[in-house]
Amino acid sequence: MVELYHFEPNANGGKPIMTLNEKGVPFVSHWVDLLNFQQHTPEYLAVNPKGQVPTLVHDGIVITESTPMGEYIDEAFDGPPLRPRDSLERWRMRSWSRFADEYLGPSLSMLGWSRGIVPLMRKKSPAELERALQAIPTEERRRAWSKTIHNTFTEPELEESRRRLAVSAGRLEAQLRDQPWLAGASYSLADINVFNMAAALPHFMPTLVNDKTTPRLVEWLLRVGSRPAIKAALALSRNSLRPPDGPPPAGIRDGAR
Amino acid sequence: MLELYHSWPSGHSAIALIALHEKGLRFASRFVELRSLEQYSAQFLAVNPHGQVPVLRHAAASITGTTAMLEYLEDTFPAPALMPADAVGRWRVRVWGKILNEDIAPSVSLLAWHRWTLPTLGPDERARLRAQAATIAIEERRYQWLLALDEVDLADRCQYATYKLDTAISRVEAALAQHPWLSGAHYSLADIYLFPMLVVLPRLLPQTVNARATPWTLAWLNAVRERPAVQSALSFKPVGAVLPADPLQTFMPGAEPIRWG
Numbered sequence: 001m002v003e004l005y006h007f008e009p010n011a012n013g014g015k016p017i018m019t020l021n022e023k024g025v026p027f028v029s030h031w032v033d034l035l036n037f038q039q040h041t042p043e044y045l046a047v048n049p050k051g052q053v054p055t056l057v058h059d060g061i062v063i064t065e066s067t068p069m070g071e072y073i074d075e076a077f078d079g080p081p082l083r084p085r086d087s088l089e090r091w092r093m094r095s096w097s098r099f100a101d102e103y104l105g106p107s108l109s110m111l112g113w114s115r116g117i118v119p120l121m122r123k124k125s126p127a128e129l130e131r132a133l134q135a136i137p138t139e140e141r142r143r144a145w146s147k148t149i150h151n152t153f154t155e156p157e158l159e160e161s162r163r164r165l166a167v168s169a170g171r172l173e174a175q176l177r178d179q180p181w182l183a184g185a186s187y188s189l190a191d192i193n194v195f196n197m198a199a200a201l202p203h204f205m206p207t208l209v210n211d212k213t214t215p216r217l218v219e220w221l222l223r224v225g226s227r228p229a230i231k232a233a234l235a236l237s238r239n240s241l242r243p244p245d246g247p248p249p250a251g252i253r254d255g256a257r
Numbered sequence: 258m259l260e261l262y263h264s265w266p267s268g269h270s271a272i273a274l275i276a277l278h279e280k281g282l283r284f285a286s287r288f289v290e291l292r293s294l295e296q297y298s299a300q301f302l303a304v305n306p307h308g309q310v311p312v313l314r315h316a317a318a319s320i321t322g323t324t325a326m327l328e329y330l331e332d333t334f335p336a337p338a339l340m341p342a343d344a345v346g347r348w349r350v351r352v353w354g355k356i357l358n359e360d361i362a363p364s365v366s367l368l369a370w371h372r373w374t375l376p377t378l379g380p381d382e383r384a385r386l387r388a389q390a391a392t393i394a395i396e397e398r399r400y401q402w403l404l405a406l407d408e409v410d411l412a413d414r415c416q417y418a419t420y421k422l423d424t425a426i427s428r429v430e431a432a433l434a435q436h437p438w439l440s441g442a443h444y445s446l447a448d449i450y451l452f453p454m455l456v457v458l459p460r461l462l463p464q465t466v467n468a469r470a471t472p473w474t475l476a477w478l479n480a481v482r483e484r485p486a487v488q489s490a491l492s493f494k495p496v497g498a499v500l501p502a503d504p505l506q507t508f509m510p511g512a513e514p515i516r517w518g
Contacts, residue, residue, distance in 0.1 A: 061345055068351035075344040087332035088318055094325040102359065102515055110517040139420055144517065157516070163396075 002027040005047060005055040007034045008240055009233045011109065012066040014196045016054050017236065019070050019189065021229035023079030035120060035240055040135040051137045067097050070189040082189050093183040096190040099171075104197045107164035111204055113144070114153040116241055121149050162205070169201055169209045169217060176216040187224075195224045259284040260314040262304055264291045265504040266491050268366060268511070269323045271453035273311035274493055276327045278486035279449065280334050284313075288495035291509045294386070297393050308395050309512075324354035327446050339446050349440040353447035357454065359515050360425050364418035365454045366511030368461055370405055371415065374507055397513060405510035417514070422458070423465050426474065429455065433473035437480070444484075452481045457506050 004020065004027045006013045020027050032038050032053050039051045048055040048064055056063040058076065063069050074082045084090050121129060129149045136142040147153060172194070175182060182190040199221055201209040211218045224230055261277065261284045263270040277284050289295050289310050296308045305312045305321050313320040313329070320326045331340050340347050378386070383406065390402035403409075429451065432439055439447035456478055458466040468475055481487055491505060501507035 063345075063348060065352050065355060068348050068355065071351060072344055072348040075347065087329055088316060088320075090332055091320055091325050091329040094328060095322055098322060098325065098358070101355070106515050106517040113517075138424070139417075161517075 001057075001059060003030060003057040004028070005030045005032050005044070005057075006053050007032050007039075008238070009236045010199070010241075011105065011112075011196055013054050014233055015066045015192055016056055016069050016073060017233040018192050018196075018230050019073045019082060020077075021232050022082055022192070022227075023073060023077045025073070025077045025079065029236070031238070033240070035117075037132045037135065040132070040137065045137060049137065051141060067101055067193060070097075070193065074189065082187070082192070084183050084186050084188055086184070089184040089186070089188070093188045093190040096175075096182045097193040099168075100194045100197050103164060104168040104194070107161035107168070108197050108200055108204065110153070110161045111158060111165070112200065113148050114151070114158060117148050118151045118153075120241075165201060165205050166208050168198070169205065169214055172198060172220075173214045173217045176220050181220075191220075191224055192230075195221065195230070199225065258315075260287055261285070262287040262289050262301070262310055262312040262314070263495070264289050264310050264509075265495075265498070265500045265507065266453075266493055267505050267507055268362065268453055269309075270311050271490060271505070272323050272449055273313065273326060274490035275449050275452070275487050276330055276339070276446070278490040278493075279339060279484075280330060280337065281486075282330075282334060286493075286495045288498040290498070292501075294389050294393070297395070297398070302394075308393070308398055324351075324358060324446075324450060327449065331446065339444070339449070341440050341443060341445055346441045346445070350445050350447040350450075353439055353450055356425055356428070357450045358512070360421045361451065361454050363512050363514040364421045364425075365457065365461070366508045367405075367418045367514075368415060368422075369457060369506065369508035370510055371408065371411060372461065374509065375405070375408075401510050401513050419462065419465075421514070422462060426455075426458070426462075426465055426471060429477075430471045430474050433477050438477070444481075448477075448481055452478070452487070453505070456482070460506070 002020070002025055004016055006017060006029065008014075009017050017029075032044060034053065038044060039048075039053060045051055047057070047062065050064070052064065054064075054066055054069070056069055056073070058072075063072050071083065083093060133142060133146055133149065136145055172182075179185065181187050182194055198217070202218065202221070208214070209217060225234075259277070259282055261273060263273055263286065266274050289301060291310070295301055296305075296310055302308055304314070305319055307321065309321065311323060311326070313326050315329075315333070320329050327339075331338075340350060375383075386402075387406050390399060390406060393399035393402060404414075429439070436442055438444050439451060455466075455474065459475065459478075465471070466474060494500070
């Protein structure tokens with residue numbers, strides 16, 4: 001049996017949903033409400049002691065960390081391969097996945113949290129938020145949530161995140177100039193991993209990422225987004241992150257790895 | 258032909274050297290002198306625009322990023338196998354790779370640089386490095402070097418690095434209490450990833466890594482160190498290079514920790 005604990009199908013949480021869909025693997029979906037801190041409850045910490053989503057449970061074996069989880073899913077299940085056969089293309093797949101994890105993802109997430117989650121947290125009582133902070137199991141997650149709850153993002157760090165998004169858009173546009181997919185000739189986990197972050201770029205940087213300035217990146221986003229597996233994953237959204245007066249701040253992740 | 262651009266055998270360069278020796282692969286060594294910031298020279302940036310070592314040249318491509326490089330070696334030269342035969346074991350290796358990249362490597366290089374390497378530099382050498390670092394064209398690298406040389410927010414950054422390493426070590430100790438190698442019953446890339454970083458911890462963080470608190474980790478360090486390929490890699494002498502007095506313990510400012518999330 002395959003069970004997946006996840007929140008909205010974006011950022012790291014979207015990756016395994018899309019990967020399982022691409023492989024045609026049915027799974028039991030467990031929604032973890034990050035905005036109400038369900039990820040830090042004893043019940044969830046029993047599944048994943050780090051209090052992060054997504055978590056895959058395959059015949060009782062707990063698989064965490066969405067990027068290695070993607071390779072696990074590709075290896076453990078039948079269905080179309082999502083890793084290139086050629087070892088250089090595989091190296092490229094892993095390099096782009098790491099870029100999403102360490103460069104694009106954190107920058108996007110910092111902006112997403114400061115814009116999207118800060119206002120949602122203001123609706124909660126200080127006592128509730130203080131209790132929620134105390135329950136966070138790891139120092140890095142406590143730092144992130146404390147910053148969001150108290151809105152202590154600094155302008156230089158937000159500016160650095162915007163700069164990195166611009167650099168990321170440029171790198172992606174250049175990579176897609178000569179090849180249809182990020183790793184090369186075939187669609188791979190790199191496309192899934194980067195798509196989950198980069199899908200938010202036109203929303204965050206509309207003057208830098210659009211069909212005029214980055215036509216290949218936009219075309220690739222549309223091409224990935226139109227795949228049935230991706231569409232089915234996105235249809236699981238409950239719009240938890242959509243503010244009452246605007247589009248959803250895409251690319252928000254919590255404690256997601 | 259394989260070529261490896263690398264520095265002295267510590268940290269990430271040691272990881273690449275150990276993997277090549279374990280695979281029994283012949284390679285041409287290209288030494289990069291990090292102490293004169295040769296990694297940011299135009300010649301080296303043509304090999305790796307990110308200005309980082311090690312870089313493997315193979316099939317007319319530059320293979321960068323140590324964890325992805327070792328998987329490339331495994332995919333290209335499968336024997337002797339350094340990845341577990343089962344999918345769960347391979348998943349474990351990749352999780353250790355992430356822990357290396359995101360938690361262990363930035364923290365070890367931060368602490369080792371400030372405690373060991375920076376104090377050995379005289380005022381003239383610091384001034385020279387400071388002037389040179391200000392000209393690094395890669396924004397993130399320049400920023401890291403200036404933080405490292407000016408010791409900005411040092412106490413806070415060292416405290417966070419220590420927390421990260423304490424957390425990582427407790428995972429290492431727990432894994433090694435279960436099985437002899439990090440990913441299970443067999444030596445694998447995971448052991449190669451972590452050894453060059455963790456081998457300095459009995460000296461760098463003696464309150465965390467010691468015979469009483471982490472007996473399994475110490476036994477594992479000895480087991481890895483005894484492997485012939487590891488010994489050859491650590492004693493590898495690049496032609497024409499002047500090595501630091503204690504190569505394994507000499508670290509330069511490394512990759513930044515993950516900024517957020």
